[in-house]
Amino acid sequence: MVALGVRVAVAEEPATFRSAEVCRPCHTMIYDEWRQSSMARSPELAGWSLEASLEALRFMGQEEKIRPLCYACHAPVARHTGPLDLSTSPHREGVTCDYCHSVRAVEVSSRINVATVVPGEVKTGPHADAVSTGHETLELPLIRRSEFCAGCHYFAWPTNGMPTDWTYAQWAESPYRDEGVQCQTCHMPRRPGRSSSHPGAPMRGGVASHRFLGARDLPTLQGALALRVRRAGPEIVVEVENVGAGHNIPGGGGELRELELRLVPAEGQARAVARYRIRYLDEDGEVVSGSDDTAIRYADTTIPARQTRTERVRMPVDAAARVELWFWYVNQEVADRDGAEASSVLVASRDVAAE
Ligand code: HEC
Ligand code: HEC
Ligand code: HEC
Ligand code: HEC
Ligand code: HEC
Structure with missing residues (x-):
């Protein structure tokens, strides 16, 4: 029966x-x-x-x-x-x-x-x-x-x-x-x-091969991302393309991972221009852990396979800067929240000269 x-x-x-x-x-x-x-x-x-x-x-x-x-x-x-x-x-x-x-x-x-x-x-x-x-x-x-x-x-x-x-x-x-x-x-x-x-x-x-190389391997990570930078008058145009991964970048690690685009001016403070990542939100739009019962939706800015994200940043024509792409295994926000250690690696950088 x-x-x-x-x-x-x-x-x-x-x-x-x-x-x-x-x-x-x-x-x-x-x-x-x-x-x-x-x-x-x-x-x-x-x-x-x-x-x-x-x-x-x-x-x-x-x-x-x-x-x-x-x-x-x-x-x-x-x-x-x-x-x-x-x-x-x-x-x-x-x-x-x-x-x-x-x-x-x-x-x-x-x-x-x-x-x-x-x-x-x-x-x-x-x-x-x-x-x-x-x-x-x-x-x-x-x-x-x-x-x-x-x-x-x-x-x-x-x-x-x-x-x-x-x-x-x-x-x-x-x-x-x-x-x-x-x-x-x-x-x-x-x-x-x-x-x-x-x-x-x-x-x-x-x-x-049984090495299962992924984000933890710098050459693999570098091969997956293209960073292009050009000037357009008072702006610089930055493109980040997922050229090599068969899925979004960052991938599987949920809210832990982050790809950060950073502007480092020759003079002044470095700052994040964009953060490609996934974040879980509660009813009021507050960021919560993905395993929180209050999480009801999510915001996903990770970059799908073969897609490009374009960012425009204002920068005076006579100023020089460097654009950097950082991959965070555990990003600062989650690390602070959960008492874990943040860790990241520099994937690529491009110099932008003053005109
Ligand atoms: C995460 C799962 C996973 C683990 C762990 C794993 N394998 Fe495999 N293994 C695979 C897959 C998948 C394939 C087939 C890949 C293909 O043919 O595309 C494979 C293929 C093989 C082959 C055939 C290789 C060939 O190409 O002829 C052998 C032998 C083998 N594995 C032995 C091992 C041994 C021994 C270990 C541990 C030291 C191990 N595997 C660990 C998933 C795994
Ligand atoms: C006494 C030696 C020996 C031991 C011990 C051994 N294997 Fe194998 N294994 C072989 C040989 C020989 C082949 C055939 C290889 C071939 O045909 O390419 C093989 C083939 C395989 C294959 C591949 C089959 C395929 O389709 O290509 C897998 C998977 C595998 N072994 C897994 C394991 C795992 C897991 C263990 C440990 C639990 C293990 N083997 C222990 C000798 C061994
Ligand atoms: C039994 C569960 C399991 C299976 C099946 C499995 N994985 Fe994984 N995989 C994991 C876990 C768990 C991790 C994370 C390990 C960590 O970060 O400590 C992982 C990590 C990875 C990574 C990340 C490596 C890095 O360093 O960034 C890659 C790539 C990967 N797996 C590929 C595969 C592929 C390809 C297959 C199928 C052939 C597969 N996995 C099957 C559990 C699995
Ligand atoms: C076209 C090649 C390609 C395919 C197909 C592909 N991957 Fe990847 N994968 C990569 C590259 C390159 C990276 C390193 C960049 C990154 O982290 O996304 C990566 C990274 C990863 C990571 C680590 C992600 C992170 O951010 O920590 C995991 C896990 C993984 N892959 C699993 C898989 C699984 C599972 C599949 C199939 C469903 C798969 N990959 C299909 C190329 C590929
Ligand atoms: C369905 C399978 C699955 C389950 C269930 C799961 N994990 Fe994972 N976990 C993974 C895979 C796959 C990765 C690697 C993702 C990557 O590398 O992008 C991972 C990554 C992680 C990482 C990040 C490790 C690193 O490399 O930075 C932590 C921490 C973690 N898991 C903890 C947990 C805990 C705690 C639980 C239980 C509450 C859990 N996981 C349940 C599959 C799983």
Whole structure:
């Protein structure tokens, strides 16, 4: 008998996720790449630990309710098998090999990481002809598509529906989708070599990189943005174009990230000319955290794929200045509010001479 509308708990098979250390001897290059990536560091969040940010995000007293949510994407093995702590391996490995290579299906939805995951002897991968003595393999066409990444890169805050990580949706609306350019095309480019150091592994047309380079890598960030500056009488015209990202810039980090256009006059105070970012607002238009229940709408000035933002700034013709483009991983506003540390990097700068 089927009870309609009621989810019946089914006894799960004993979990058998393996540590990345098990994969390492046979997949050494991939291991080394992944180890340096944000994926492997994800419980540490590049210095801002998951636990600290749970506190910072003001969930005091509610951590136990909220923690499973965060772990679903940041430490998915712990979420899948429990307990929710990071003291053991592979729990502490963050987004680890055996999580991704046990995924069988992903429901594309802005709800929290909705994936069907079957840990065990079978590793899913991009090839039909892969043969391994270490495990069984299964070709999964999904693994080459953006939908595979959507489980964790498409997320609305559950209580208020505010877009928290909209990367997948932004890509789906960008020209890249129709051109067949997937997340993997840019973030897992093929490099020469074999996917396994194990004898017998074939030489194919390259191996998918596992560095997952993104905003944390300065050359990647610089390659994604074009900054153009010209004079037009008493004004300077500044253009910022998203030339290289398959989604908006800044991307996934919700209210944390910011792209700041700054004017630094030869004489006088530097000032922000524009801030490209997302901000959540309450009924009265006050800025609140995206996870606040009072957040009911948002203002989004991030730059979509292949789009340009043009700013005009008044500047006397006899004055010189520099225009700078800064990327904030944690912007000052959020840092001040949440007691976190702000951090930023200079992406580009252009000098404007006096006439
Ligand atoms: C199980 C969840 C999960 C899946 C699946 C996942 N990611 Fe991520 N990804 C994360 C988390 C969590 C972070 C953030 C880590 C941090 O900032 O500490 C992240 C960060 C990133 C970054 C940011 C790197 C940076 O340094 O700016 C890129 C790029 C990325 N992922 C690409 C992908 C791609 C491409 C796929 C699909 C092939 C994918 N991710 C699948 C969870 C996931
Ligand atoms: C649906 C998946 C998902 C959920 C749920 C989720 N995160 Fe994230 N989180 C991500 C991804 C993906 C990134 C990286 C975005 C990027 O690099 O642009 C990220 C980034 C972050 C960052 C910024 C790290 C950095 O690199 O600056 C913090 C802090 C963070 N998450 C904390 C949390 C906390 C706390 C929770 C639970 C309340 C949570 N996250 C829930 C996917 C998720
Ligand atoms: C965030 C998810 C994710 C993580 C973590 C991850 N992989 Fe992958 N892996 C993928 C995706 C996606 C592909 C296919 C990319 C493509 O073909 O476009 C892939 C491809 C592979 C391949 C085939 C490579 C090729 O091009 O022939 C191997 C082998 C592999 N991964 C092993 C590993 C190992 C070992 C680890 C840990 C050290 C790991 N992966 C971590 C997502 C992941
Ligand atoms: C005893 C060595 C060995 C161990 C240990 C091992 N693998 Fe493999 N793996 C291989 C070989 C060999 C291949 C085939 C490579 C090929 O055909 O290009 C392979 C292929 C793969 C593929 C790619 C399938 C494809 O479609 O290209 C994935 C994914 C994978 N392994 C994941 C893992 C993960 C995750 C672990 C750790 C839990 C692991 N492997 C441990 C030897 C090993
Ligand atoms: C056309 C190439 C391209 C495609 C397609 C693409 N990205 Fe990116 N991505 C980039 C570049 C370049 C950056 C660095 C600039 C930036 O931060 O947006 C980046 C940055 C990121 C970041 C870090 C964003 C931030 O501000 O912290 C994440 C997370 C990410 N990508 C995930 C994805 C996912 C998931 C997909 C597929 C849905 C995807 N990307 C598709 C090129 C691409």
